[in-house]
Amino acid sequence: MALKPWVLRDADPSGPAATALLALAAREVWALYDDPQALTRPTPQDPPLAPGAHHLLAWVDDEAVGGAGLRPLQDGVLELRRVVVRPAWRGRGVADDLVRALLHRARQAGAQAVWLETGERQHAALRLYTRLGFRPIAPFAEHGSDPTSRCLGLRLAEGLSGP
Numbered sequence: 001m002a003l004k005p006w007v008l009r010d011a012d013p014s015g016p017a018a019t020a021l022l023a024l025a026a027r028e029v030w031a032l033y034d035d036p037q038a039l040t041r042p043t044p045q046d047p048p049l050a051p052g053a054h055h056l057l058a059w060v061d062d063e064a065v066g067g068a069g070l071r072p073l074q075d076g077v078l079e080l081r082r083v084v085v086r087p088a089w090r091g092r093g094v095a096d097d098l099v100r101a102l103l104h105r106a107r108q109a110g111a112q113a114v115w116l117e118t119g120e121r122q123h124a125a126l127r128l129y130t131r132l133g134f135r136p137i138a139p140f141a142e143h144g145s146d147p148t149s150r151c152l153g154l155r156l157a158e159g160l161s162g163p
Contacts, residue, residue: 008059055068068096
């Protein structure tokens with residue numbers, strides 16, 4: 001088995017490396033969904049970590065090539081967010097490593113489930129999450145009003161999905 005060229009490190013989601021990845025992800029999603037306001041829309045910003053939240057970046061030398069976060073959503077449930085990998089590093093297992101590391105942390109924290117939201121046109125993301133055991137769940141939080149939104153969940157204790 002070859003060594004992976006990236007290293008996962010805890011990070012501040014409002015720091016420059018995480019913000020650059022978030023800007024990349026936002027531009028790609030806006031283009032994917034033909035957002036007419038994409039050119040004037042401000043880049044999303046994440047606040048510093050709240051208690052119980054985690055954010056990881058995958059580093060190759062001094063470049064952040066991927067990132068992902070986990071935040072408390074409700075009692076026993078964490079939300080997986082902001083999974084993004086630079087195009088040159090996609091298909092190499094970076095996202096898989098980031099998500100698995102965060103799922104491990106969720107289990108260590110005693111969470112019962114991890115939920116996430118992605119879009120119906122984000123096929124690679126849907127394949128990744130399905131392969132990792134996530135299954136469709138009812139929309140949660142602000143995601144119920146978007147018809148392109150797809151919510152998925154993973155019950156950690158049983159390895160099953162759903163709220």
